[in-house]
Amino acid sequence: MIQPSTETAATTGTGATTKGLFWEDPILDGSVHLLREHRTEMAVWLALEVLQGDLGVADDRELLNRLSICQERLEERLRVKIAARQERGQAIGGAEPVTAEPGDQP
Numbered sequence: 794m795i796q797p798s799t800e801t802a803a804t805t806g807t808g809a810t811t812k813g814l815f816w817e818d819p820i821l822d823g824s825v826h827l828l829r830e831h832r833t834e835m836a837v838w839l840a841l842e843v844l845q846g847d848l849g850v851a852d853d854r855e856l857l858n859r860l861s862i863c864q865e866r867l868e869e870r871l872r873v874k875i876a877a878r879q880e881r882g883q884a885i886g887g888a889e890p891v892t893a894e895p896g897d898q899p
Contacts, residue, residue: 838867
């Protein structure tokens with residue numbers, strides 16, 4: 794069972810301190826950290842997901858295929874970046890600051 798954390802955690806970029814918002818589940822916690830570290834990529838991924846669900850896009854198979862391909866490429870690029878960090882022994886949990894590298898944009 795996932796239990797809410799009672800620890801106070803500052804959310805990067807919001808300037809707010811929240812309590813009981815983060816869960817004591819390592820998978821969920823890791824996902825939250827990855828979302829924060831790769832905020833731009835995640836926003837693009839979500840936009841592609843929303844566009845694919847649009848009824849107008851569903852009628853255009855070519856556009857739907859291109860959106861799917863873009864999303865798959867983005868997912869693969871993120872997998873490669875995360876694997877490279879793991880190989881270098883860097884934590885995935887967001888302990889260290891992350892800077893943009895050349896080619897990070899989709």
